[in-house]
Amino acid sequence: MAGLAIEKLTLLDNSPTISSLESLLHLVIKPSPEQLSHITSLTNLLTSNDVSKVFTEAAAAPISDNPRMTALVINLVKVPDRTISMLGLDQTSLPPHLFPKQYCRLLIRNMATSLMSLTNPSFFNPTMFCAVIRQLFLTYSEQIRDSQQWWQFLAKWTLQSESSSILCQKMMAQLEVVVMEKSLLAVLKHVGHPHALGRIFGSSLTQGGKYSALLHILFVRGLSDDTPASVACLVGYIARVDRDKLDQLLVKGVRVWNDEVEVDQGEYTHLLGMAWMICATVGQMVEEQIEKVKEMVIKVMMKGMVYWLEAARHKRVLGMSVALVVLGRVGGSVPDWKVENKELLEQLSNLATSMRVVEKEKYEVDLVELWEVGGEELIRNDKDKVIFKTIIKEADTKLKQIKDDLDSDDDDDDLPAYDMSDDTPASKDQAPIHYLREVLDHLSDPESDRHEDCLSLIPKLSSTHLQHEDPSLVHELLQLVLCIHDQQASPVWVTLRQEAITSVVRARPVPAAKCLVRAVYDRENTLDTKFAILDCLQAGGSLLREDGSAELGEYLTMVVGGLCVGGGGAWGRLKVSGLETSILTHTVLGVASMVRMGEHTTGWEGQVTDYLEFLLSVAGAGKRPVQAAVLHGLGVVAALIPPHMLA
Numbered sequence: 001m002a003g004l005a006i007e008k009l010t011l012l013d014n015s016p017t018i019s020s021l022e023s024l025l026h027l028v029i030k031p032s033p034e035q036l037s038h039i040t041s042l043t044n045l046l047t048s049n050d051v052s053k054v055f056t057e058a059a060a061a062p063i064s065d066n067p068r069m070t071a072l073v074i075n076l077v078k079v080p081d082r083t084i085s086m087l088g089l090d091q092t093s094l095p096p097h098l099f100p101k102q103y104c105r106l107l108i109r110n111m112a113t114s115l116m117s118l119t120n121p122s123f124f125n126p127t128m129f130c131a132v133i134r135q136l137f138l139t140y141s142e143q144i145r146d147s148q149q150w151w152q153f154l155a156k157w158t159l160q161s162e163s164s165s166i167l168c169q170k171m172m173a174q175l176e177v178v179v180m181e182k183s184l185l186a187v188l189k190h191v192g193h194p195h196a197l198g199r200i201f202g203s204s205l206t207q208g209g210k211y212s213a214l215l216h217i218l219f220v221r222g223l224s225d226d227t228p229a230s231v232a233c234l235v236g237y238i239a240r241v242d243r244d245k246l247d248q249l250l251v252k253g254v255r256v257w258n259d260e261v262e263v264d265q266g267e268y269t270h271l272l273g274m275a276w277m278i279c280a281t282v283g284q285m286v287e288e289q290i291e292k293v294k295e296m297v298i299k300v301m302m303k304g305m306v307y308w309l310e311a312a313r314h315k316r317v318l319g320m321s322v323a324l325v326v327l328g329r330v331g332g333s334v335p336d337w338k339v340e341n342k343e344l345l346e347q348l349s350n351l352a353t354s355m356r357v358v359e360k361e362k363y364e365v366d367l368v369e370l371w372e373v374g375g376e377e378l379i380r381n382d383k384d385k386v387i388f389k390t391i392i393k394e395a396d397t398k399l400k401q402i403k404d405d406l407d408s409d410d411d412d413d414d415l416p417a418y419d420m421s422d423d424t425p426a427s428k429d430q431a432p433i434h435y436l437r438e439v440l441d442h443l444s445d446p447e448s449d450r451h452e453d454c455l456s457l458i459p460k461l462s463s464t465h466l467q468h469e470d471p472s473l474v475h476e477l478l479q480l481v482l483c484i485h486d487q488q489a490s491p492v493w494v495t496l497r498q499e500a501i502t503s504v505v506r507a508r509p510v511p512a513a514k515c516l517v518r519a520v521y522d523r524e525n526t527l528d529t530k531f532a533i534l535d536c537l538q539a540g541g542s543l544l545r546e547d548g549s550a551e552l553g554e555y556l557t558m559v560v561g562g563l564c565v566g567g568g569g570a571w572g573r574l575k576v577s578g579l580e581t582s583i584l585t586h587t588v589l590g591v592a593s594m595v596r597m598g599e600h601t602t603g604w605e606g607q608v609t610d611y612l613e614f615l616l617s618v619a620g621a622g623k624r625p626v627q628a629a630v631l632h633g634l635g636v637v638a639a640l641i642p643p644h645m646l647a
Helices: 004-012 018-028 035-047 051-060 065-075 079-083 099-117 127-139 140-146 148-160 162-173 175-191 196-201 210-222 229-242 244-259 262-265 268-284 287-309 313-330 342-351 377-407 437-443 451-464 470-484 493-507 510-519 527-547 550-564 565-572 579-597 604-621 626-642
Strands: none
Touching: 004 268, 004 287, 004 493, 018 051, 018 065, 018 079, 035 079, 035 099, 051 099, 051 127, 065 079, 065 127, 079 099, 099 127, 099 140, 099 162, 127 140, 127 175, 127 377, 127 579, 140 175, 140 262, 148 162, 148 175, 148 196, 162 196, 175 196, 175 210, 175 229, 196 229, 210 229, 210 244, 210 268, 229 244, 229 268, 229 342, 244 268, 244 287, 262 287, 268 313, 268 342, 313 342, 437 451, 437 470, 451 470, 451 493, 470 493, 470 510, 493 527, 510 527, 510 550, 527 550, 527 579, 550 579, 550 604, 579 626, 604 626
16 A cells, blocks of 8 residues: 555656556556546646656666567557446546547647657667557557647657757657558648658668658559649658669659550559659759660650550540650650640649759647647537537427427318328439430439439430430430449349440430440440440341331441451451450451341441451451351351352
């Protein structure tokens, strides 16, 4: 008992030590009649910033005490988890500062107070500070990640003196790669200044595994706050702490940027982040560095433009913009292109401006008073919620009273009140769909749950409305039908989509053919979508033939010529492998059926010519399924052409 009394006396004197804090933490989580008073003692020490004295003591502790300090930090950070909702503890009496948000802010403030008092980097043991950062990211990641005051404190504190910067860098250098990466992302979000990154992290991010993690962020993961400013800040940091790394970064970036698979399969947002990084890197390089890599950059950029020019429109514009900016900066021959997206081109040009002016650092945190942690915040919020609920309850009561008055029967009214208890309120989302414009609105909304209903209505609306609409509406409708996905895993989804596309082909064959043939070669469409398009083109042609449509010849000429690429020139240059074998085989067989349909129609001879040239160009693909399909196609043509024409 005497020992406990001594510990309490030490705590009441507001001079806690590592030993006394260890004893207090043991009492805080131990069920007892005095547990609540021990919890209050701990929160009082945090509120008065007296725990900072423990941090200061730990900063001068020998390395042999590191395991002890790590265990102390784990117990200190986990206090809220081990006490809140604990059985036998009166939850209503818990101090507001015990709850995670305020507890973490208080703990971080004590750590900042201790750092402000340190002056000698030579005798600094950062173990306890590193352990707190690590444990907070593990236990209360959101609280430390979003603590703008803490990260801005580091930026402003390191501005005060060189010793402050060295202390901070020693602390950050001991963090593991994962924790360092999370800290970097937080600093970029709340500080976003290359000079501040240099003072906080030093050169540690450009060394060993931490530099590999940095490259992983730039090339693979991307930044959580992915903006041109954050990417430029990170590249600016590299330029200031290790400028020689810029050559390697640009070479690696340009090679990845112009890789055929990256261009074809990469998401636009990811490619945009890489474009920012490449342009920012070029902007930070001096003329000597640019001369060193100029020849290689020009060669790779010119070679990669072949892939960018064949990409989808938005990717093509991005690739052209990067080429104009980078080639212009390194002194290469700049193509005479007119880029549609002027804002994107200006954004990339600004990033590539050499030796850009760095903005002055401004931080709101006060190094003397640091930041306040409101103790009554939780209570005020709870009161507001109660008042809000009370108001709603009173309003409901009044409405109910009025309704009772209206429904009450007077003596002069013999009509019984109409029972509306089984009525359901009208829902805008479930309103009936009558027009194609309503279908387009639902299909263009990714959050709509009426996609399946729209697909089932398209065949009817195509036969009644689509024939009188502008051809551009046909293109818009088909594009949306091809882009939407089965959100509810419906077993009839595939059938409904094919029926919808086929009905559009039947109603407007020529505009539909123009859109669908182009969609077969669109790299953004998946393989199953391309198979569906080929099947629908064939089914649509069959229906047009049954209807005796006057547009059948023009439709088949457009489809056969488009799929054969005017005789198979592009197909002949294709190296067939993997899934391409399936789509090519399906195309050969599908076009054979449409050539058979086109007999006795206008332009049939041209269809046969295109198809035969197509067969000859793909016959040497070396794949058995393709060769079998080619033999089938030749047999179909031989059966259709009269013998005297073959002689």
